Amino acid sequence: xxxxxxxxxxxxxxxxxxxxxxxxxxxxxxxxxxxxxxxxxxxxxxxxxxxxxxxxxxxxxxxxxxxxxxxxxxxxxxxxxxxxxxxxxxxxxxxxxxxxxxxxxxxxxxxxxxxxxxxxxxxxxxxxxxxxxxxxxxxxxxxxxxxxxxxxxxxxxxx
Numbered sequence: 001x002x003x004x005x006x007x008x009x010x011x012x013x014x015x016x017x018x019x020x021x022x023x024x025x026x027x028x029x030x031x032x033x034x035x036x037x038x039x040x041x042x043x044x045x046x047x048x049x050x051x052x053x054x055x056x057x058x059x060x061x062x063x064x065x066x067x068x069x070x071x072x073x074x075x076x077x078x079x080x081x082x083x084x085x086x087x088x089x090x091x092x093x094x095x096x097x098x099x100x101x102x103x104x105x106x107x108x109x110x111x112x113x114x115x116x117x118x119x120x121x122x123x124x125x126x127x128x129x130x131x132x133x134x135x136x137x138x139x140x141x142x143x144x145x146x147x148x149x150x151x152x153x154x155x156x157x158x159x
Contacts, residue, residue, distance in 0.1 A: 029069035031095030031150055038065045038095075038113040038121050044128040056123035058110050062097065065113060071149060077111040084147030089133070092116075095150050098133060100142040108144060 041064075047055025051064060059077045066073050073080050081099050092098070092114045100110040112122030118134045131139045 029071075029095075029150060031093045034065065034069060034095030034150060035113060035115045037068055039115070041065070041128045042121065042130070044123070046123055046125050046127050050123070056128060058112065058123045061123040061128060062111050062113065066149065069150075073149065078108040080111055080149075081108045081145070081147065084149035087146040087148050089143070089146065092133075092146055093148070095148075097147045097149055099144045099146065100139060101144040102142060110142070114146065 041053060041056070041061065044053055044061075045055045046057065048057050049060065050056045051060035053064075056064065059075060059080060062077075062080060063073050063075065073083065077099065080097060084097065087093075087096050094114060094116045096114040098112050098114050098120045099108050100112075101108055103109040110122065112120040112131075114120045114133075115130065118132045119130050120133055120139075121128060121130045124131075133143055134140055
């Protein structure tokens with residue numbers, strides 16, 4: 001009888017995993033998939049505090065993109081900078097987060113998704129657009145660092 005109960009419970013948990021067991025599951029998304037999905041929102045309008053395709057701010061855009069891959073990130077750029085693994089500029093891969101300082105306020109104040117070949121995409125005042133980390137006269141000097149978060153989840157992030 002005890003064996004039958006254990007077998008039944010095992011089958012139930014395999015077929016119907018508890019939601020909390022899935023909550024911290026890391027994404028299996030490739031870096032190229034993240035970059036490609038980020039590009040789908042090219043041209044989306046900017047909205048301060050925006051978190052949806054109706055209008056994004058930079059960190060709202062990042063959260064929206066990474067949520068698709070079950071990667072839950074903090075709400076602000078500065079907080080997003082605190083998670084993941086640091087990546088050297090010459091080791092960037094598509095899907096990595098790139099960070100900038102002293103844009104509209106001091107410190108980390110902007111984030112984007114690296115696309116490859118020096119390009120990144122982010123929600124800027126004119127909408128979701130691409131720029132170049134190395135040559136853009138505004139963004140290049142404000143580049144601060146990068147993080148790889150494709151295998152990171154933050155268990156207690158606010159939506």
